[in-house]
Structure formats: structure tokens, C-alpha cells
Amino acid sequence: MKLHRLLLALLLAVAATGAKAADLQSFGRGSWSKLRAAHDGQPTVIHFWGLTCAPCLVEMPEWGKLSAERPDMRLVMIAADPVPQDPARVNDMLARAGLGKAENWAFTDRFNERLRYEVDPAWAGELPRTLLIDRDGKETVLAGVAELAEVRAWLDAQKKR
Amino acid sequence: MRALLAFAAFLLLAGPAGAQHQHQHGKPAAATPEAFTATPAFGPDGTLWLARAMADRIVVVRSTDLGKTFSEPVAVTPEPMNLDWGPDARARIVVDPKGGLVVTFAIFQDRNFNGRAFYARSKDNGASFGKPQPITADATSQRFETAAVDPSTGRVFATWLDKRNGPKARAAGKPYPGAALAYAWEDGEAGFGPTSIALDNTCECCRLGVAFAGPGRPAVVFRNIFPGSIRDHGVVTFKDEKTPGPVRRVSADEWKIEACPHHGPSLAILPDGSYHVAWFTDGSARKGLFYARADNGDTPFGAPRALSTARRQPARPYILANGTALHLVWKEFDGTKSTVRWQVSHDSGRQWSEPRTVADTEDASDHPLLVAHAGRAYLSWLTQADGYRLIPLEDQP
Numbered sequence: 001m002k003l004h005r006l007l008l009a010l011l012l013a014v015a016a017t018g019a020k021a022a023d024l025q026s027f028g029r030g031s032w033s034k035l036r037a038a039h040d041g042q043p044t045v046i047h048f049w050g051l052t053c054a055p056c057l058v059e060m061p062e063w064g065k066l067s068a069e070r071p072d073m074r075l076v077m078i079a080a081d082p083v084p085q086d087p088a089r090v091n092d093m094l095a096r097a098g099l100g101k102a103e104n105w106a107f108t109d110r111f112n113e114r115l116r117y118e119v120d121p122a123w124a125g126e127l128p129r130t131l132l133i134d135r136d137g138k139e140t141v142l143a144g145v146a147e148l149a150e151v152r153a154w155l156d157a158q159k160k161r
Numbered sequence: 162m163r164a165l166l167a168f169a170a171f172l173l174l175a176g177p178a179g180a181q182h183q184h185q186h187g188k189p190a191a192a193t194p195e196a197f198t199a200t201p202a203f204g205p206d207g208t209l210w211l212a213r214a215m216a217d218r219i220v221v222v223r224s225t226d227l228g229k230t231f232s233e234p235v236a237v238t239p240e241p242m243n244l245d246w247g248p249d250a251r252a253r254i255v256v257d258p259k260g261g262l263v264v265t266f267a268i269f270q271d272r273n274f275n276g277r278a279f280y281a282r283s284k285d286n287g288a289s290f291g292k293p294q295p296i297t298a299d300a301t302s303q304r305f306e307t308a309a310v311d312p313s314t315g316r317v318f319a320t321w322l323d324k325r326n327g328p329k330a331r332a333a334g335k336p337y338p339g340a341a342l343a344y345a346w347e348d349g350e351a352g353f354g355p356t357s358i359a360l361d362n363t364c365e366c367c368r369l370g371v372a373f374a375g376p377g378r379p380a381v382v383f384r385n386i387f388p389g390s391i392r393d394h395g396v397v398t399f400k401d402e403k404t405p406g407p408v409r410r411v412s413a414d415e416w417k418i419e420a421c422p423h424h425g426p427s428l429a430i431l432p433d434g435s436y437h438v439a440w441f442t443d444g445s446a447r448k449g450l451f452y453a454r455a456d457n458g459d460t461p462f463g464a465p466r467a468l469s470t471a472r473r474q475p476a477r478p479y480i481l482a483n484g485t486a487l488h489l490v491w492k493e494f495d496g497t498k499s500t501v502r503w504q505v506s507h508d509s510g511r512q513w514s515e516p517r518t519v520a521d522t523e524d525a526s527d528h529p530l531l532v533a534h535a536g537r538a539y540l541s542w543l544t545q546a547d548g549y550r551l552i553p554l555e556d557q558p
Contacts, residue, residue, distance in 0.1 A: 111499075117494055144512075
């Protein structure tokens with residue numbers, strides 16, 4: 001019976017790990033056009049970050065706070081590490097930053113050049129990087145750590161349109 | 162009970178194995194990031210040696226027919242190790258003039274990317290390797306270890322990025338950005354001798370480039386941290402085996418970044434004493450891939466020349482002196498394929514041939530590398546789709 005209970009606990013633990021990773025979507029070839037189509041006509045903030053990018057990890061909780069403060073923000077987080085990372089660790093970081101419920105993606109294809117090219121041919125891979133896309137599809141790139149006041153002002157401007 | 166046990170066993174077995182294929186069903190794979198590199202070196206007898214990092218182990222293979230066929234792999238790492246899988250890290254191999262082999266590589270010690278650099282030697286012409294030994298006694302962190310054989314003396318020089326001075330500085334209340342450029346020389350049977358620090362506060366996450374300016378005089382190119390967090394490139398040339406010279410800046414690209422670019426430079430020195438560097442930058446003064454030359458070890462570098470355009474993602478340059486010829490390759494992406502572009506110069510880097518594509522692939526690939534033997538230069542490239550290729554470059558002297 002003791003063994004029985006142990007096994008049950010083990011099963012639950014395995015099941016829980018599976019459920020936690022389920023939220024993270026795989027970003028591979030063709031994902032970018034699907035993602036853009038899904039948000040077409042809606043002002044959207046897309047933030048590229050990486051587990052292997054130290055300034056990204058410092059900035060992440062600020063995005064978590066902004067996300068809580070602005071329910072009007074459609075936020076998409078994409079982990080764009082040049083070498084695909086363990087999804088459990090990606091999820092763990094997102095949860096700690098208060099972003100576990102955001103729309104989350106992670107690069108899972110080692111052909112990093114191709115994924116970056118689909119997003120923007122001129123993107124050399126530097127992180128963090130934020131894209132503000134208005135309802136007409138016009139993109140504003142914020143390279144490096146974003147000035148969140150700028151993001152707030154952009155969100156306000158989208159409401160007035 | 163029995164059914165439950167079977168089900169539990171199934172789940173546990175399915176965990177890691179299933180995860181390998183999850184990406185096909187739209188879920189990220191749970192695998193540890195995987196090292197995927199092949200680094201070449203020719204032996205004095207024309208044998209091509211390759212150090213291959215494969216997931217959690219390193220092997221060496223050899224070819225006596227210029228890469229057409231390879232021997233069975235010989236293990237360098239006796240047990241699985243948490244290899245440094247960083248985008249600019251690689252296991253390397255050098256062959257000394259007596260045919261002795263030295264493999265260098267790094268592992269991650271923890272989740273904060275602190276590394277430990279190792280070397281392993283073979284004294285039986287690659288039939289076996291001794292147990293890997295740390296390259297230095299200090300255990301703080303070492304990465305991007307690079308060994309090179311002094312062509313004049315045959316002595317092996319090793320240099321790497323070392324974080325030992327960071328904790329000391331911070332304990333004294335001083336900031337310590339980046340890492341230090343450390344070096345050691347081969348010391349007979351004992352492996353590498355004592356470690357010295359050539360320079361503090363270099364960038365900590367990019368590969369190094371090494372060439373020789375003369376007997377006992379290595380030159381190292383690296384991404385430095387110039388005042389104001391500017392991560393541009395510098396060259397240090399040794400005055401003798403124990404005396405590193407001053408930093409000579411290659412280019413003022415003004416790349417101010419508090420992060421790791423993961424893009425290291427490449428260096429070659431011609432018999433006329435001229436220096437040749439290729440590098441990647443995303444600075445405010447220039448962005449993309451560049452090449453510059455200097456007449457000798459004392460003069461400033463000339464104006465950078467852009468290689469390709471930013472919209473083709475040019476990256477991972479490699480430059481090699483082969484006699485009086487200079488070969489330069491880099492990788493770029495055309496929307497479908499990664500291509501290796503090649504240029505050659507026969508006048509000390511002043512004029513170059515038109516860039517040509519010498520190889521391409523439609524999936525992930527290692528950095529393109531160059532290697533030479535008996536007067537001929539070759540592209541050495543590992544791709545996921547085609548495996549390893551050694552491609553002779555044309556237009557040889």
C-alpha cells in the first residue's frame with residue numbers, strides 16, 4: 001500500500017510537469033506567419049527574450065508587472081535563445097516573472113537563422129527585442145531593454161484610434 | 162496495482178524519449194541544449210583530425226583521405242559531461258610537431274554558465290586519450306579555451322576567458338565587468354604550466370582568435386570591454402612568452418551593450434607581419450560583418466570593410482593565412498539556405514576576389530572553419546543535413 005501511494009504521487013508529479021509545459025508553444029519554421037495571422041488587426045506587443053540573456057532576465061518581472069497593470073495589452077512572449085533551452089526552465093522563468101499566463105512561445109529549431117529571418121531579415125539575434133504592432137500591421141522595433149513608458153504611451157495611443 | 166506499476170513505468174520511460182520528438186507535435190523538446198560542433202586540425206603527416214562534440218561527450222575521429230572516410234570515434238570524455246553548448250563554444254584539437262594531440266573543451270559547472278576548461282592529451286597517435294585535466298587550478302570559471310601550436314617552437318599555447326578576479330574585486334567593493342584574458346604554456350609532461358592573466362575586463366562570452374607574430378609571440382584577438390561598456394575588439398600581441406603587450410583596438414564600432422553578443426572574432430598574421438581581423442558588430446558606428454588589416458603589430462588597423470549586407474545575416478567569419486594567401490569565409494542566410502561565402506587575397510589583404518558561395522545547407526549548421534595542409538586551404542563545415550564536409554578551396558597559390 002505504501003508503494004501504491006508512492007507510485008500515485010510519482011504519477012501526479014509526472015502529470016503536473018506535463019501540464020506545466022503544455023502552455024509553452026513551439027516556435028519553429030512558419031510559426032511567425034501563423035502568430036501574426038492570429039493577432040491580425042489587433043494592436044499587439046511581442047517581446048523576444050532568452051534564458052541565456054542576462055539583461056532579459058532582469059527586465060522580465062517589469063513585463064510581468066506591466067501585464068498585470070494593463071489587461072488591454074495583447075502580449076506575446078517569445079524565448080529566442082540561439083540554442084533551444086529546456087522548456088521546464090523557460091516556464092519556470094516565466095512563472096517567476098508573473099508571465100505564466102501570457103501567450104508564450106520558445107524557439108525549438110536549431111536553424112536559428114531561418115527563424116530570425118522570418119521575423120525580420122535584418123535581426124542579427126540580439127536580445128531583448130520588442131515589437132509593437134498596431135492594428136494596421138505597422139511595426140515599431142524597440143531594440144534592447146525597452147523603455148516601458150514608451151510601451152504604455154503606445155498602448156494609450158492604440159485606444160484612441 | 163500491477164497495471165498502475167506498468168503505467169508508471171511507461172510514463173517514466175516515455176518522459177525523456179517522448180520529449181525528443183515533442184517538437185513535431187508543437188511542444189518544445191525537453192532535451193538539454195546540445196553541443197553540435199566539429200573542429201579540424203591537420204597532423205604533420207597529412208592526417209585530418211576532428212574533435213566532435215556530440216550532446217554530452219567528445220570524440221576524436223581521423224581521416225587519411227581528406228575527409229572522405231573517418232576512423233571509428235575515440236572517446237576523449239570517459240563519462241557524460243555537461244558540455245558548454247554556448248553558440249560560440251567548441252571542443253578543439255591541435256597537433257604538435259611530434260604528432261602529439263591536445264583536445265581542449267569546457268563544461269558548465271552550474272546554471273549560471275560558469276565553466277571549467279579541460280584538456281586531454283594523446284601520446285599514442287590518437288589511439289587513446291588521457292583523463293581530461295582542468296587547464297588551470299582555479300575553479301571560478303573558464304570558457305572559450307583555445308590552444309594553438311607555436312609554429313617556431315612547437316610549444317602549445319592556451320588562452321581562455323577566466324572569471325577568477327571578479328569575486329576578489331567585488332569582495333573589495335569594486336565592480337568587475339566581464340572576465341579576464343588568461344593564458345598558460347605547455348609544460349612538458351605536466352600539461353599546462355602556471356596561469357597568468359594578460360588583461361582584465363574583457364567581454365565574457367565570445368570565442369577568441371589566436372595567431373603567431375613570431376617565435377614565442379602569440380597574438381590574441383578578443384571582444385574587449387572599452388570604457389562605457391563598449392564591447393569592441395582588441396588585439397594583444399605578446400612581446401615574449403611571458404609578456405603580453407598593450408591592447409590595440411581593431412575598430413571603434415561603439416557597440417554599447419550590457420549583454421553577451423556570442424560572436425567572436427578571427428585573426429590571421431601573414432609572413433610579411435601584417436594583421437588581418439574579421440568580426441561581427443552591432444555598434445552605433447557600424448553594424449554587420451567587417452574585415453580590417455594592419456601593416457604590422459604596431460600600426461593602427463585600417464578602415465573596416467563591410468562583408469555582405471545586414472539583411473543577409475552575415476556572421477561567423479574565419480580568416481586563415483596559407484603561405485602568402487589570405488582566405489576569408491563567413492556564413493550568411495538568403496531566406497532559405499545558409500551559405501558559406503569565400504574571398505581570397507594575394508596582396509596582403511588589400512584586394513580581394515569577388516565573394517563566392519562554396520557550400521550551402523537548408524538546416525542548422527556549425528560555424529565555417531578553415532584549415533590548411535601542404536599548401537592547400539580547405540573549408541571545414543558541419544551541417545545537420547549533410548554531416549561533416551572538407552571542401553578544397555580553389556585559386557590556390
